[in-house]
Amino acid sequence: MSDFNSSVNLTMTINGVPRVIACNPADMLCDVLRSAGYTEVKKGCDTGNCGVCTVWLDGVPVPSCSVFAGRAEGREITTVRGVEKEATEFAQFLVAQGADQCGYCTPGFTMMVLALKRELKSPTETEIRHYLSGNLCRCSGYEGHLRAIIKYLEASHE
Ligand code: FES
Ligand code: FES
Known part of the structure; x- marks a missing residue:
């Protein structure tokens, strides 16, 4: 037992x-x-x-x-430390879109974004919102995050 x-x-x-x-x-x-x-x-x-x-x-x-x-x-x-290079790259997109605020949600959020990148090829905006619906941020309205993700994914596929 x-x-x-x-x-x-x-x-x-x-x-x-x-x-x-x-x-x-x-x-x-x-x-x-x-x-x-x-x-x-x-x-x-x-x-x-x-x-x-x-x-x-x-x-x-x-x-x-x-x-x-x-x-x-x-x-x-x-x-997030195990994917530090990618996380740092994505962080630059968050900063560029003004989505970096207190940063407390960023490690978990980043792990979801990098998983999304691996799992979904060319996701729609709706798919991105759905994928990340379980990641809350108490500081922002999510629009800056969404812009950052879209630009990051575009840059990743170039
Ligand atoms: S602390 Fe784990 S989901 Fe909120
Ligand atoms: S940036 Fe503060 S909780 Fe998301």
């Missing part, structure tokens, strides 16, 4: 680096990552609704506040 209070060693690859992290597998991945030093993973609602905690699990974006750490055993996790 499992003990939900016990710590185990979880093996995972984070940003391309193999790691063994001692934690309770019933803890949430967001908290485990932050405790292990990956503070670029932000936490907001803690209920799977705002998207600021988004990381990739085997390349698929997930809200890490709603994923048990035990589910990451043997899998590959990518945070």
